[in-house]
Amino acid sequence: MEQNAKQNKVLTRTTYAFGAFGHDLFNQVMNSYFIMFVTNHLFNGSDTAANNRMIGIMTTIIFVLRIAELFIDPFIGNTIDKTNTKWGKFKPWVIIGTLISGVCMMLLFSNLWGLTARPFLYLFVFTFIYIVMDIFFSFKDIGLWSMLPALSFDSLEREKTATVARIGSTLGGTIVTVTIIPVILFFSKTNTGGTGDSRGWFIYAAIAAIIAILGALSIGFGTREVDSPLRENKEETGFKQVLSVLVHNDQLMWLSCAYLLYGMGAYLTNSLMLYYFTYVLGHAAMFSILGIANMIIGFLAVSMFPALAKKFKRRNVFVSCIVILLVALSVFAFADQNVWLVIVAGALFNLPQPLIFLVVLMTFTDIVEYGQLKLGHRDESxxxxxxxxxxxxxxxxVTGITGMTAVLAGMAGNAKVADITASNVLTFKLIMVVGPAIAVLLGTFIFLKKVKITEAKHAEIVAELEKTWNQQDDTKD
Structure with a gap:
């Protein structure tokens, strides 16, 4: 019996990690590199003004759609919470969401059968495909990470599962940095600006989508939710109550504010990294060296998370990671065209990010029980x-800022390294280094000042729920 339980845990962690691997590979390609495909390969004709106009329209559309979808995601989570199938509430959405969003991503990394020659028609079709991709990716994204509190109620077991999953997702994200340029160049017929051509980008996107689909299927066949009275809601959260639940969970709101500021800073530097290698250094191929370093460092960092969290506690791990992040940004500021110093700065910048993600993820996960105790109903997804x-x-x-930066710094269209001036580099560095540093510092201040959910506090909450949850149900009866 004990051996079977141990085997089930191993299977759950392994398949969940492979699913996370495919998920972050997909996410990294779409979030960090799609905008480079747009600025340098989709619109790279001889008319620079027309190219910049289309880039501006595209980035604006993406920005508006993603902001609009912020109001949809809580209802997607609420829909998943209400799902009840023999495969559980999460797995159907993980699989369906990955299949549809994967096909859409492949279409987005193309000119849609030459529709770019008819700009307004292209923009209409692009907008429709992007909306479908984003909505179904949300179902997959929310379903995947919402499974975590359903796999165990024990905070330490959650940490182990989350750590293995984060190893998978870290490898998935960093392997993109290692492989994107070599694979794109291999499948490209021409090499435009050191980053291949549209054919190579499409094939790379297709490979990423297929891996993500295989990962989703592994989750479908390999994971199992725990059965517990604590997961049985006494009453469902209706659509009208969704925003109320979010607003009245103060810990959720403060953590969200802190994570948003941190995320903006980290994502912006990450999304501009390939531009740095391509246009400031003139060594796009060296980007793969950074990817290899990031993969090794990320794997080691995530593997150490349970031990670090146990010895120093999550909040201390978080603060230490922020310090490392800021040191890395300082190195970037003075690296100039020293390619090896830039690689050191990039690796140092990547080192704390998986650990910060795990601290934030575990805090979000523990807030599920905080909200359950405070509001009287459980809302995992x-x-x-x-x-x-x-x-x-x-x-x-960040997508909007990245597109704007590429244009302002002269790094869009058919730009070459020789075209980049000292003024362009200064503009680029101010956006890539100074802006993120300010955002990260503000997020850290909010996290330390307002977020109160620690490991000890969560254990108290679970103990209280175990004593009172069924009693509440008996009282209602």
Whole structure:
């Protein structure tokens, strides 16, 4: 019996990790590199003004759509919470969401059968496909990470599962940095600006989508939710109550504010990294070296998380990671064209990010029980939907800033390294380094000042729920 339980845990962690691997691979390609495909390969004709106009329209559309979807995500989480199938509430959405969003991503990394020659028609079709991709990716994203509190009630077991999953997702995200340029160049017929051509980008996106689909299927066949009276809601949260639940969970709101500011800072620097290698250094191929370093460092960092969290507690891990992040930004500020110093700065910048993600994820997960005790009903997917919602909000803002930066710094269209002036580099660095540093510092201040959910506090909440949850039900009866 004990051996079977142990085998089930291993299977759950392994398949969940592979699903997270495919998920973050997909997410990294779409969030960090789609805008480069747009600025440098989709619109790279001889008319620079027309190119910049279309880039501006595209980034505006993405920004507006992602901001608009912020109001949809909580209802997606609420829909998942209400799902009841023999496969559980999460797995159907993970699989369906990945299949549809994967196909859509492949279409987005193309010129839609030449429709770019007819700009207004292209923009209409692009908008429709992007909406479908974003909505179904939300179902998959929310469903995937919302499973965590349903796999165990024990905070330490959650940490182990989340750590293994984060190893998978870290490898998925960093392997993109390692492979994106070599794979794109391999499948490209021409090499435009050191980053291949549209054919290579489409094939890379297709590979990423297929891996994500395989990962979703592994979750479908390999994970199992725990059965517990604590997961039985006494009353469902109706659509009219969704926003009320979010607003009245003060810990959820403060953590969300802190994570949004941090995410904007980290995503912006990450999204501009390839531009740095391509246009400031003139060594796009060296980007893969950074990817290899990030993969090794990320794997080691995540593997150490349970031990670090146990010895130093999550909040101390979080603060230490922020310090490392700020040191990395300082190195970027003075690296100039020293490619190896830039690689050191990039690796140092990547080192704390998986650990920060785990601290935030575990805090969001523990807030499920906080909300359950405070509000009287359990909303797993609704609460956990807030984290990907924030990722999207930060991603939308960063996409707009990245597109604007590429244009302002002269790094769009057919730009070459020789075209980049000292003024362009200064503009680029101010946006890539100074802006993120300010955002990260503000997010850290809010986290330390307002977020009160610690490991000890969560254990108290679970103990209280175990004593009172069924009693509440008996009282109502």
């Amino acid at each position: 609704l609460v956990l939907s807030v984290r990907p919602l924030i990722d999207k909000c930060a991603g939308a803002i």
